[in-house]
Amino acid sequence: MDYVKLINCMRCGMCLPACPTYKETFLETASPRGRVALVRKLQEGELDQSARLLEYLSLCIDCQACASSCPCGVNAGELVAEFTCERKAEDRLSFMEDLVLRKLLPHPDRLEAAIVPMRLYQRIGLQKLVRTLGILKMFPKPLDRMEGLLTDLPERPLRQVIQADMPARGAVRGTIGFFLGCVMSLIFSDASRATIKLLTLLGYRVITPKNQVCCGAPNMLSGDLAGLKDAARKNVNIFGGFDLDFIVTDCGGCGAELKKYSHHLNEPSVASFSNKVRDISQVLTMHADELKAILTPLPLKVTYHDPCHIAHCQGIRKQPRELLNLVPGLKYTELENADACCGGGGTYNIEKPQMADLILRRKLDTIRATGAEVLVTGNPGCLLQLKKGLMDHLPQVKIMHLTELLAKSIGV
Amino acid sequence: MNPSFIKELQAIVGQQYTLSDRESLAVYGYDATPELESRPGVVLMPGSSDEIARIMRLCHGAGISVTPRGSGTNLSGGSIAGSEGVVVQTSRLNRIIEVDEENLTATVEPGVITSALHREVEARGLFYPPDPGSMNISTMGGNVAENSGGLRGLKYGVTANYVMGLETILADGSLLHTGGKVVKDVAGYCLNPLLVSSEGTLGFFTGITVKLIPKPQVKTTMLAHFPEMRQAALTVSAIIAAKVIPATLEFLDKVTIKCVEDYAHVGLPLDVDAVLLIEVDGHPVVVAEEAAAVEAICRKHGCSFFQTAKNADEALNLATARRTALSALARLKPTTILEDATVPRSCIAAMLKVIQDSAKKHNVTIGTFGHAGDGNLHPTCLTDERDKDEIARAHKAFDEIFDAAISMGGTITGEHGVGMAKKKYLPRLVGESGIRVMRGIKQAFDPKGILNPGKIF
Numbered sequence: 001m002d003y004v005k006l007i008n009c010m011r012c013g014m015c016l017p018a019c020p021t022y023k024e025t026f027l028e029t030a031s032p033r034g035r036v037a038l039v040r041k042l043q044e045g046e047l048d049q050s051a052r053l054l055e056y057l058s059l060c061i062d063c064q065a066c067a068s069s070c071p072c073g074v075n076a077g078e079l080v081a082e083f084t085c086e087r088k089a090e091d092r093l094s095f096m097e098d099l100v101l102r103k104l105l106p107h108p109d110r111l112e113a114a115i116v117p118m119r120l121y122q123r124i125g126l127q128k129l130v131r132t133l134g135i136l137k138m139f140p141k142p143l144d145r146m147e148g149l150l151t152d153l154p155e156r157p158l159r160q161v162i163q164a165d166m167p168a169r170g171a172v173r174g175t176i177g178f179f180l181g182c183v184m185s186l187i188f189s190d191a192s193r194a195t196i197k198l199l200t201l202l203g204y205r206v207i208t209p210k211n212q213v214c215c216g217a218p219n220m221l222s223g224d225l226a227g228l229k230d231a232a233r234k235n236v237n238i239f240g241g242f243d244l245d246f247i248v249t250d251c252g253g254c255g256a257e258l259k260k261y262s263h264h265l266n267e268p269s270v271a272s273f274s275n276k277v278r279d280i281s282q283v284l285t286m287h288a289d290e291l292k293a294i295l296t297p298l299p300l301k302v303t304y305h306d307p308c309h310i311a312h313c314q315g316i317r318k319q320p321r322e323l324l325n326l327v328p329g330l331k332y333t334e335l336e337n338a339d340a341c342c343g344g345g346g347t348y349n350i351e352k353p354q355m356a357d358l359i360l361r362r363k364l365d366t367i368r369a370t371g372a373e374v375l376v377t378g379n380p381g382c383l384l385q386l387k388k389g390l391m392d393h394l395p396q397v398k399i400m401h402l403t404e405l406l407a408k409s410i411g412v
Numbered sequence: 413m414n415p416s417f418i419k420e421l422q423a424i425v426g427q428q429y430t431l432s433d434r435e436s437l438a439v440y441g442y443d444a445t446p447e448l449e450s451r452p453g454v455v456l457m458p459g460s461s462d463e464i465a466r467i468m469r470l471c472h473g474a475g476i477s478v479t480p481r482g483s484g485t486n487l488s489g490g491s492i493a494g495s496e497g498v499v500v501q502t503s504r505l506n507r508i509i510e511v512d513e514e515n516l517t518a519t520v521e522p523g524v525i526t527s528a529l530h531r532e533v534e535a536r537g538l539f540y541p542p543d544p545g546s547m548n549i550s551t552m553g554g555n556v557a558e559n560s561g562g563l564r565g566l567k568y569g570v571t572a573n574y575v576m577g578l579e580t581i582l583a584d585g586s587l588l589h590t591g592g593k594v595v596k597d598v599a600g601y602c603l604n605p606l607l608v609s610s611e612g613t614l615g616f617f618t619g620i621t622v623k624l625i626p627k628p629q630v631k632t633t634m635l636a637h638f639p640e641m642r643q644a645a646l647t648v649s650a651i652i653a654a655k656v657i658p659a660t661l662e663f664l665d666k667v668t669i670k671c672v673e674d675y676a677h678v679g680l681p682l683d684v685d686a687v688l689l690i691e692v693d694g695h696p697v698v699v700a701e702e703a704a705a706v707e708a709i710c711r712k713h714g715c716s717f718f719q720t721a722k723n724a725d726e727a728l729n730l731a732t733a734r735r736t737a738l739s740a741l742a743r744l745k746p747t748t749i750l751e752d753a754t755v756p757r758s759c760i761a762a763m764l765k766v767i768q769d770s771a772k773k774h775n776v777t778i779g780t781f782g783h784a785g786d787g788n789l790h791p792t793c794l795t796d797e798r799d800k801d802e803i804a805r806a807h808k809a810f811d812e813i814f815d816a817a818i819s820m821g822g823t824i825t826g827e828h829g830v831g832m833a834k835k836k837y838l839p840r841l842v843g844e845s846g847i848r849v850m851r852g853i854k855q856a857f858d859p860k861g862i863l864n865p866g867k868i869f
């Protein structure tokens with residue numbers, strides 16, 4: 001790890017109010033400033049790799065709210081993740097890690113084969129695999145909490161049923177490679193269907209290569225950098241086979257990871273891949289005028305939750321709001337602390353259920369205060385976490401992916 | 413620290429709120445002050461003022477020192493305790509107890525975050541002006557203990573101008589009430605001002621009553637670019653001489669502008685030597701007049717571009733960007749040593765020259781920003797703690813800067829406090845008699861010397 005990145009933290013504390021775990025605990029060890037200090041002291045030999053130190057670091061959600069608020073350019077979340085990776089590189093992967101990260105995730109067929117038969121009726125296996133995708137504790141406790149979510153699972157993963165090459169409607173504007181996230185495909189296939197429809201309506205030919213593999217974010221989360229690099233190489237090769245204007249995803253987490261491929265692999269083909277990656281909201285705002293012409297009134301009270309992977313990791317905040325405000329009749333209310341984490345954090349809510357619940361509750365309070373009927377967001381992790389939270393505590397509020405809401409307004 | 417003593421403390425605040433593991437202690441050894449660090453013996457997070465009183469009583473009996481801590485953002489080492497010391501963090505005491513609209517006061521617990529109080533009172537059309545750069549994380553207890561200033565200090569003053577009443581736990585655990593909601597009070601010595609800026613050495617604040625004022629109806633935020641630093645400095649003096657008192661009159665030099673723009677992207681100019689961020693507020697008619705006057709003065713003094721924020725968002729972005737100046741400067745080099753020398757505002761131009769000359773002489777990079785309207789500049793040396801030679805040169809430069817400030821009738825610290833960092837300069841400023849009187853006061857409040865020892869003198 002780059003020591004200078006650690007000593008760059010001048011301990012001003014500007015990041016503390018942004019950090020979800022600090023807000024809940026007021027503990028310096030659970031703050032970005034404290035986490036950078038812990039890693040630094042470890043490097044300097046003042047502390048050693050005690051179980052307690054690792055436990056403290058593991059409470060970080062990697063939401064990167066700290067990075068957005070650090071004027072000095074320190075990214076505590078990333079430093080903790082980097083540290084975890086380096087430590088992991090010294091250890092061997094556990095049996096489960098090897099199974100999920102190396103044998104399942106890089107092979108969509110196997111992944112689906114492992115999940116689909118279990119769907120609906122086998123609470124444990126399904127919840128585990130679906131929600132965690134790379135989460136390694138075998139039988140997490142709060143499983144039945146998720147049961148309600150399983151009822152509206154798609155019959156078959158979208159990857160299996162989607163047409164790999166969707167022609168543009170009307171005049172062709174360009175070609176887009178669609179990166180279909182695992183969770184979007186397995187659970188939120190309606191949203192990704194909507195995404196593809198919107199793109200074709202706007203004149204894009206949409207290519208969804210069926211052999212694409214998981215973006216590698218779960219590998220990164222588990223500290224498996226080698227696995228991430230494998231995934232990156234595969235995807236770069238696959239998408240490199242087409243002449244694309246953009247590579248688009250409607251999964252915030254995938255988008256953040258794909259854009260970062262070039263940080264891990266210093267190769268021209270990787271850089272050109274990463275440069276083409278766009279969150280769906282970025283592409284849609286480029287066509288605001290065309291959209292405006294086809295959007296029809298939707299008299300709903302709506303608010304928007306910024307996924308960490310979209311706002312903090314990709315710096316995208318304006319676009320989703322701009323798009324929502326295009327919808328006639330829609331009443332948009334800004335959510336207080338809209339870019340505060342919801343507690344989903346990939347698999348965090350299973351690994352640290354208590355903390356995740358505290359963070360979720362804070363989010364739900366702000367949602368309640370807006371009086372919104374629909375909560376819109378753009379990342380499957382948030383959709384899962386918030387859907388469950390709303391169901392339990394605010395059943396009157398529906399949750400939708402941004403593209404679902406736009407498609408609804410267009411009537412497709 | 414003796415484990416059985418920790419047990420006794422734990423009995424007061426509970427296990428969850430007693431931190432004594434190596435890892436926790438290691439991260440409570442610092443605050444925002446560079447170059448200073450020392451692990452405390454134990455950290456406590458009490459949940460009530462009663463618990464604080466009991467902690468004080470126990471420590472007083474045992475002769476163990478106590479260091480209050482808010483969010484640890486002070487810049488003078490004020491919240492750093494020694495290895496046998498108890499750190500008491502106030503974050504859990506974060507209730508706004510009352511906003512009294514009839515008396516125009518607010519009463520808060522010490523762990524309330526400054527900007528949380530702003531939001532609460534502004535929602536009722538009221539205003540609590542002190543707004544340090546750190547307001548989104550600094551606590552009211554820390555603000556009172558350091559007598560923090562802010563961007564609005566020029567027109568509205570500093571924390572001390574708003575503290576009306578304090579509830580303070582003394583070293584022996586007894587309770588002291590000073591002031592209250594009355595606007596006049598001459599019963600005995602005036603103790604509030606003594607407690608404000610006491611840096612945790614005289615007592616532990618558990619309740620703070622502050623004065624509120626009506627929220628100004630409108631404000632206009634302006635940014636003036638200057639090709640030369642001196643022009644900006646002369647403009648500051650000219651604005652004040654013209655009897656216009658802006659709420660905010662902030663200065664940023666070229667180095668600072670670049671760092672802030674790198675982080676905040678608010679459109680600061682990269683090709684000028686200095687900018688002034690100016691805000692006038694109040695009645696719409698007066699604001700319009702003052703804004704026009706400010707613009708005329710800026711132009712007269714060589715301002716190359718003058719911009720008025722088009723809307724509240726743009727104004728907020730500019731002010732927010734300015735608040736990040738210190739941390740943004742740390743982008744360039746790992747270590748930032750910032751000072752707080754303050755001079756009569758007519759001396760701003762002379763002071764800027766001294767800073768420039770010292771930087772050149774000792775071959776160090778100094779970025780300067782600050783509350784120019786208050787005569788309070790923050791020359792910030794960008795360095796690397798691993799380069800001992802450069803650090804030594806930085807301190808030499810600051811030595812000269814402090815001497816110059818004192819000779820101009822200024823002070824060594826305008827708002828960050830003496831703490832440990834500026835101890836050695838204090839005698840130069842206040843002299844032997846000053847130190848003697850201060851020690852006498854400390855003795856009267858805390859004869860055993862257990863409250864935040866090692867700070868100020």
Ligand SMILES: Cc1cc2nc3c(=O)[nH]c(=O)nc-3n(C[C@H](O)[C@H](O)[C@H](O)COP(=O)(O)OP(=O)(O)OC[C@H]3O[C@@H](n4cnc5c(N)ncnc54)[C@H](O)[C@@H]3O)c2cc1C
Binds near residue numbers: 554611
């Ligand atoms: C980026 C940045 C910008 C800043 N901008 C400004 C600025 O514009 N103006 C300014 O004046 N300062 C500024 N500061 C300095 C700092 O934020 C202030 O000194 C602030 O008041 C400290 O508050 P805190 O809660 O962090 O207190 P701490 O740092 O935790 O403590 C400060 C001192 O107060 C004492 N203390 C804390 N709580 C209590 C209590 N309840 N009772 C008794 N003593 C107590 C502590 O013992 C310590 O001596 C800035 C700092 C940073 C890092």
Ligand code: SF4
Binds near residue numbers: 009010013071075
């Ligand atoms: S991470 Fe950044 S914002 Fe947080 S304390 Fe360090 S320098 Fe300040």
Ligand code: SF4
Binds near residue numbers: 021031061062064076
């Ligand atoms: S990544 Fe999120 S949880 Fe981790 S330190 Fe940063 S703000 Fe806190």
